[in-house]
Amino acid sequence: MPLELYFFQPLGTNSGRVFLALLEKGVEFNERELNGREFEHLQPQYLAINPRGQVPALVHDGRALAEGAAICEYIDEAFEGPPLRPADLRERWSMRRWCRYIENDVGRALMMIHWNRIVPGFVGARTPEEFERLVARVPDADRRRAWRRAYLQQTPPEELEESRGRLREASQRIETALSGAPWMAGTSYSLADIDLLSFFAFVSRWSPEIVNKTATPRTMAWIERMEERPAVRALRARTRMPQLPPATSG
Amino acid sequence: MLDLFHWEPHGACARVMICLEEKGLQYSSRYVDVLAFEQYRPEFLQLNDAGQVPVLVQDGLAYVEASATCEYLEEAFAARPLMPRQPAGRWRVRVWQKYVDDGFAASVTDLAWQAHGARGLQARALEPAALHSAIDRIPVAPRRAAWQAAVAGLDAERLARARQRIAASVEHIEAQLAGSPWLAGPEYSLADIAVFSYFKYLPALFPTVLNGDAAPRSLDWMRRVEARPAVRAALARGRRGDPFTISAPGPEYVRWG
Numbered sequence: 001m002p003l004e005l006y007f008f009q010p011l012g013t014n015s016g017r018v019f020l021a022l023l024e025k026g027v028e029f030n031e032r033e034l035n036g037r038e039f040e041h042l043q044p045q046y047l048a049i050n051p052r053g054q055v056p057a058l059v060h061d062g063r064a065l066a067e068g069a070a071i072c073e074y075i076d077e078a079f080e081g082p083p084l085r086p087a088d089l090r091e092r093w094s095m096r097r098w099c100r101y102i103e104n105d106v107g108r109a110l111m112m113i114h115w116n117r118i119v120p121g122f123v124g125a126r127t128p129e130e131f132e133r134l135v136a137r138v139p140d141a142d143r144r145r146a147w148r149r150a151y152l153q154q155t156p157p158e159e160l161e162e163s164r165g166r167l168r169e170a171s172q173r174i175e176t177a178l179s180g181a182p183w184m185a186g187t188s189y190s191l192a193d194i195d196l197l198s199f200f201a202f203v204s205r206w207s208p209e210i211v212n213k214t215a216t217p218r219t220m221a222w223i224e225r226m227e228e229r230p231a232v233r234a235l236r237a238r239t240r241m242p243q244l245p246p247a248t249s250g
Numbered sequence: 251m252l253d254l255f256h257w258e259p260h261g262a263c264a265r266v267m268i269c270l271e272e273k274g275l276q277y278s279s280r281y282v283d284v285l286a287f288e289q290y291r292p293e294f295l296q297l298n299d300a301g302q303v304p305v306l307v308q309d310g311l312a313y314v315e316a317s318a319t320c321e322y323l324e325e326a327f328a329a330r331p332l333m334p335r336q337p338a339g340r341w342r343v344r345v346w347q348k349y350v351d352d353g354f355a356a357s358v359t360d361l362a363w364q365a366h367g368a369r370g371l372q373a374r375a376l377e378p379a380a381l382h383s384a385i386d387r388i389p390v391a392p393r394r395a396a397w398q399a400a401v402a403g404l405d406a407e408r409l410a411r412a413r414q415r416i417a418a419s420v421e422h423i424e425a426q427l428a429g430s431p432w433l434a435g436p437e438y439s440l441a442d443i444a445v446f447s448y449f450k451y452l453p454a455l456f457p458t459v460l461n462g463d464a465a466p467r468s469l470d471w472m473r474r475v476e477a478r479p480a481v482r483a484a485l486a487r488g489r490r491g492d493p494f495t496i497s498a499p500g501p502e503y504v505r506w507g
Contacts, residue, residue, distance in 0.1 A: 066345070067344070067345050069348065070341050070345045070348065071341070074338070077340060078338075093313055093319070096317070096318040097314070100317070100351070141411070141415075142411075
């Protein structure tokens, strides 16, 4: 049975990490792109695959797998190919700790900062009533709340500032980690690097005041090394960036 | 040689303590009195700058974060496996661990703080002014902010969200247990340990949702976990009170581990 990956464009964050893990592993798969702007992830066809309506989902042997971090470890365990987790158990612990930190601390801070820019593009020309009908279909109450706040541009400024502070702290932690070792988990390239690329690398473009050659030179050098990897080039070749409205303050 | 810096067998501490017992591993217990804020002392912060228990130390290296620490123990000590062999089963264990880390632990901790938090702090016999000044001196900013918010009182909206999430979690757990005896499938695993370590307070904290009529399979599952010798041994290491009714030491709601 063929392997299928359901994902969003542009290929970043959770969709990007799983897509890149498959490319690094050299596994063939069928691409099933969902159109987020049309809320295809909340259509009955997709909810039959993942009832929580979250993307990505990997379908293997008729089983649908959700949750980016767990899917990535599954890919490394279920398929032949170059290992994506260190053989050394200390480094493996370090990899898992970074993966969680990148997804939770870094990922959530970034969402807080950039969600206000992204959501209006998703919503497009819909009326408030149409928007509310769509959001009502989001299964998770916290996600519904986040959508509404971003749509109404009601995210409190102090929460945005707190997120920027966390992002600055994270960028220093990451810089320190990359000062002592070539890869996030240590001597081996791993899922922690895949996650950092997927959740964080674009910060050098979106928040250049935080990630740049002066403040975080080793992180910038790591990004350059990552971008040269054949799998990352293949990922970039398949990525379509949307036109975003210009950044507002900060 | 394993050292475990831990508090009572609650939450993340319970997860690692149960895991160690299940694997039959000897360890030196290093008790950290969370109510005396020992987790914010400089010598502890050197082990974990997040100021959170538990911390496992092996060969001079510190392991933090309960999910990652349990998986480390599973990989480093292969006997008495706590994860299935097949990738799909392992994926299920990891999804449950994340489920606990992402919201279930925080929701249970919020309710526990509301129910028992003040009592735990009274045990410290501090005047409110002394307590506030001790909190203001917590050197880890996110933890300081969490304690300040908690002693000010969790707002009704947050508590309502916690109850809503727990009710949804119990439905989710009931549905899973309709198809398999344990959360990740036919075998007991780290998934059961992770959920149980927070779930065990719910019959007392939230009886309208956790009772024999509304959640029969969950309660049966909880009793089966609780009856395991390793789980009993881990819970018996508690020093204060009943491990099923006294819970959160404070608003360490994101994670203690």
